[in-house]
Amino acid sequence: MSYNNSDITGEFESELRYLKLLSRQYPTIAEACTEIINLQAILNLPKGTEHFLTDIHGEYESFNHVLKNASGVIKRKIMYVFGDILSEKEIKSLSTLIYYPEQKLALMLKDEENIEDWYKINMHRLIEICRHVSSKYTRLKVRKALPKDFAYIIEELLHERPDRMDKEEYYSEIIKTIIRIGRADEFISAISKLIQRLVIDRLHIVGDIFDRGPGADIVMDTLMNYHNVDVQWGNHDILWMGAAAGSEACIATVLRICARYVNLDIVEEGYGINILPLATFALDWYSDDECFNFRPKIENDMQYSEKDLKLISQMHKAISIIQFKLEGEIINRRPHFGLQDRLLLNKINFEDGTINLDGKTYKLNDNKFPTINPENPYELIPEERELVEKLKFSFLNSERLQKHVRFLFAKGSVYLKCNSNLLYHGCIPLNEDFSFKKVKIGATGREYSGKIYLDRLEVLVREGYFYKNNPAAKLYGMDLTWYLWTGPESPLFGKDKMTTFERYFIDDKETHVENKTTYFKLQDNEDVCNMIFEEFGLNPETSHIINGHVPVKIKKGESPIKANGKLLVIDGGLSKAYQDTTGIAGYTLIYNSYGLLLASHESFESTQKAIEEEQDIISTTMVLEREVERKRVGDTDVGEELRTQIKDLEMLLDAYRKGVIKEQK
Known part of the structure; x- marks a missing residue:
């Protein structure tokens, strides 16, 4: 933009105000010229190396070693x-x-x-x-x-x-x-x-820092001290974010998963959350229940007494029942979520210990429900309500948890576009005909799809955490955060249902099936990938989609490379819980100035x-x-920013030389 004295009217006033602000940083022609030369030179340096990791699931020793080496x-x-x-x-x-x-x-x-x-x-x-x-x-x-x-x-x-x-x-x-x-x-x-x-140079975490492994809090501390990092939220991350916001259903689910994987230490010691009320409640109401179906998953190197395992099992069952009740409250409160088929407690025949699902009757393997009122199965008994309030207070007042979750909001998002790569943890809701699926959000029933859908979800999740002065918006945001954990149209979940109740209470494995959504049937299709690139404003010829979420079963012949290299699934099983399935112990995608490399890792024994x-x-x-x-740097997003800065500095230089702005010598 060239400036003359006669130009300084109307449409140029805003540019002039900006240039005057810029002149405070570069007050002379010499300083502006020096910075232009510097930025132009940087454009020709090799691009920095990016590392992409996903599905850490609390395996802090393996994660830290991968960063160190x-x-x-x-x-x-x-x-x-x-x-x-x-x-x-x-x-x-x-x-x-x-x-x-x-x-x-x-x-x-x-x-x-x-x-x-x-x-x-x-x-x-x-x-x-x-x-x-x-x-x-x-x-x-x-x-x-x-x-x-x-x-x-x-x-x-x-x-x-x-x-x-x-x-x-x-x-x-x-x-x-x-x-x-x-x-x-x-x-x-x-x-x-x-x-x-x-x-x-830059670290991308494509979701799922939390759950399974013992040290998600240590991973979070590492990330908070890292020099350049971003996070794309995974379904397990969003669950903890919902719990930190105060969502009761998310809190119960977090505790259930921690009990299932004998990982309650992260809650109690890592985040200072008092779980004694849960232990006391479990002993009061499940003391005569062995809770066999709630025995936690134990690694070979874990050693627990039978007494400890029994108590954890009782806590596990107690919080699971509370979770099902709290989820029922959300489902009834938000009918547009379309989760009525997940209301199961009201389908139990408590007299004969059976449940009717989709017209078929199944025998329950456990019929001890001391806190469920058959007439109103989703109502919390007073003792459960008191327990939930105590737990919520602890989650809301855990300084370390709140610090970690604020970091996830500051450095995280549902998706990220970076250097021609599109990063998101799970999927994009699609129809069988390759079109983007329309999903209703809000009481008005407005429909969203594609990029706009993901953008809207992120806004609502942030409202669920930050909108403390707007209770209705905050409650909806928290409910939506829970939906992202378990909903069939959640881009972080990507299955038709979460069969938690069935896995605990029904032996027939046909009820345990969780079908992947259409995206996973189509992710090997180049046309679908190209459609997604165009939706997000990326060049289909040069871009890649980078996913985590679904472990790649290498030992069964699966490949992380989909759609002729346009889509990469980089969950290789960094979490020990998945390594028997995958056959390896994680992937790192490396993007340096010479191209894209995929590093597959063998298991890490110990630091x-x-x-x-x-x-x-x-x-x-x-x-x-x-x-x-x-x-080169000029080929990256940073390069685009630098070229914009150069253009602005050249405008400032022109303004100095024309006398529109005076040098501050």
């Missing part, structure tokens, strides 16, 4: 730099030192005779690796990532080489001095963590063995797409 990338960098001069054992040791510097240092130095030489050798190696992984970034970006205590020193070492005669002594003296003054351990730890940070025995996760990498020309 960058899905095998760090070891490959070491092999690239030192592959000709280091043995395989030395490469493993150096890799482990980078992953776990503090813990590994203590072990490595314990038996070392010449500690000073060891420090010198390994510090030089770490600097060389760091120089290699930082080479694709600007000095400013690397400077911002530098650890505060060693920022100046590391920057000097990265940009000066020991083989330059005029700087050889300078370089060596820095290393010697760090060792002499007793700061070598801290330096090694700092530069190792810098390497970890630089090899992953202790990784440190002591240098047992890394064995990862196999498959190249999905290789770029003919290396991708």
